[in-house]
């Protein structure tokens with residue numbers, strides 16, 4: 001039911017646009033794309049640009065690699081809304097796809113990928129609220145960014161490709177505070193980070209070795225951050241949440257290559 005409602009909502013937005021910017025997380029673009037939306041856009045013959053955001057957390061050669069792979073399907077650019085990088089190429093790509101005098105653009109994507117942050121840097125002014133929690137943008141909003149471009153920001157309410165809440169949290173799309181078992185979830189995070197790129201995490205938390213087990217890492221971070229329960233025991237659950245929040249908030253360099 002919910003899925004059908006989401007679909008209709010996004011479909012209406014897409015139909016009114018000349019160009020869609022699908023904002024995905026540059027750390028894991030393949031996991032943060034929404035296949036059903038891309039299909040709808042293609043079926044309607046509307047132009048789509050994939051925007052890999054948060055590339056300040058990813059080495060440039062990996063951004064290039066992922067971009068080349070995605071370019072085979074849709075024009076792709078990589079940016080950092082936080083560091084205001086890559087917007088010139090994005091604007092050029094938009095002009096190429098829509099040379100019209102007035103172009104309506106929609107930002108779509110799962111929660112927390114940086115849609116509103118991108119709108120703010122394109123506008124050059126803080127016009128849309130942003131935040132670490134998924135679901136900050138509640139309603140669509142239209143903003144004029146130049147005399148020929150209007151942009152819709154939209155809530156990240158889209159049909160999601162992945163049902164696993166641990167994976168959704170890892171991708172920033174599920175609120176960390178709502179996870180039923182933070183320890184189980186942080187193990188998921190740590191295992192996945194270890195499989196792909198662990199150095200950024202290790203440096204961020206100043207780990208003495210890359211050989212530490214998951215419980216050792218949580219224990220150490222609880223100690224370092226002074227997370228203690230009444231009675232003096234370390235608060236491992238809170239440490240797990242700290243790790244996950246900092247990761248989801250884009251404070252830890254990390255990347256995955258598109259398989």
Ligand SMILES: Nc1nc2c(ncn2[C@@H]2O[C@H](COP(=O)(O)OP(=O)(O)OP(=O)(O)O)[C@@H](O)[C@H]2O)c(=O)[nH]1
Nearest residue numbers: 081082112113114115116117131135136137156250
């Ligand atoms: N490191 C990094 N963080 C970013 C970047 N862009 C956005 N963020 C952070 O990502 C979080 C989400 O940004 P928003 O712009 O609110 O994301 P959104 O897609 O509009 O989120 P919803 O409205 O919840 O769907 C915020 O904490 C931003 O500071 C970026 O380029 N690099």
Ligand SMILES: [Mg+2]
Nearest residue numbers: 115116136137
């Ligand atoms: Mg938003």
